[in-house]
Amino acid sequence: DVKVTQSSRYLVKRTGEKVFLECVQDMDHENMFWYRQDPGLGLRLIYFSYDVKMKEKGDIPEGYSVSREKKERFSLILESASTNQTSMYLCASSSRDRGRETQYFGPGTRLLVL
Amino acid sequence: RKEVEQDPGPFNVPEGATVAFNCTYSNSASQSFFWYRQDCRKEPKLLMSVYSSGNEDGRFTAQLNRASQYISLLIRDSKLSDSATYLCVVNSDNAGNMLTFGGGTRLMVKP
Numbered sequence: 001d002v003k004v005t006q007s008s009r010y011l012v013k014r015t016g017e018k019v020f021l022e023c024v025q026d027m028d029h030e031n032m033f034w035y036r037q038d039p040g041l042g043l044r045l046i047y048f049s050y051d052v053k054m055k056e057k058g059d060i061p062e063g064y065s066v067s068r069e070k071k072e073r074f075s076l077i078l079e080s081a082s083t084n085q086t087s088m089y090l091c092a093s094s095s096r097d098r099g100r101e102t103q104y105f106g107p108g109t110r111l112l113v114l
Numbered sequence: 115r116k117e118v119e120q121d122p123g124p125f126n127v128p129e130g131a132t133v134a135f136n137c138t139y140s141n142s143a144s145q146s147f148f149w150y151r152q153d154c155r156k157e158p159k160l161l162m163s164v165y166s167s168g169n170e171d172g173r174f175t176a177q178l179n180r181a182s183q184y185i186s187l188l189i190r191d192s193k194l195s196d197s198a199t200y201l202c203v204v205n206s207d208n209a210g211n212m213l214t215f216g217g218g219t220r221l222m223v224k225p
Contacts, residue, residue: 042217102163105157
């Protein structure tokens with residue numbers, strides 16, 4: 001059974017703190033993604049990775065960085081958290097095979113920045 | 115213009131009703147299409163892929179119209195448990211790795 005896990009379901013941080021969100025998948029997927037989801041704005045892609053040590057900017061990378069040191073793990077880093085980064089963060093993974101583009105999501109992390 | 119557009123709803127329907135959602139996409143080169151379902155405060159989950167010839171999965175029917183660049187989802191005999199947000203999803207790069215999500219259509223099925 002497909003599984004994507006995220007390190008925390010809920011986080012509360014203060015402005016200026018460094019925040020790490022971890023995502024792990026057990027499906028040997030090449031592709032991993034970080035999105036944020038906000039009411040009225042839908043899912044927006046922050047960063048993605050096609051392979052270990054590779055990363056590409058998505059639509060809204062400002063204020064974020066990522067790390068992919070192992071195939072199964074993709075980390076999202078907020079260098080200095082700000083209140084406008086309060087959001088639901090969703091990690092997803094997918095296979096690179098042409099016929100399997102479906103993305104599988106983790107349960108999400110609700111981040112509140114005070 | 116958004117790449118994938120959906121009516122946000124909500125669609126309020128009684129149990130047993132038939133309801134249809136449409137979605138339009140702007141990238142004519144898109145090759146893959148999906149409907150995802152997202153329950154309140156949960157992650158999106160794949161409901162069904164959408165094939166060129168249309169496809170059915172139980173009470174759910176998906177259709178694709180490439181000429182007009184729209185996708186539809188029909189739900190027959192609505193159940194209370196169908197209440198959720200339905201996301202229209204389109205692949206957005208030539209390699210097929212990237213997906214673009216619509217904003218979702220909220221469905222509420224009432225007793």
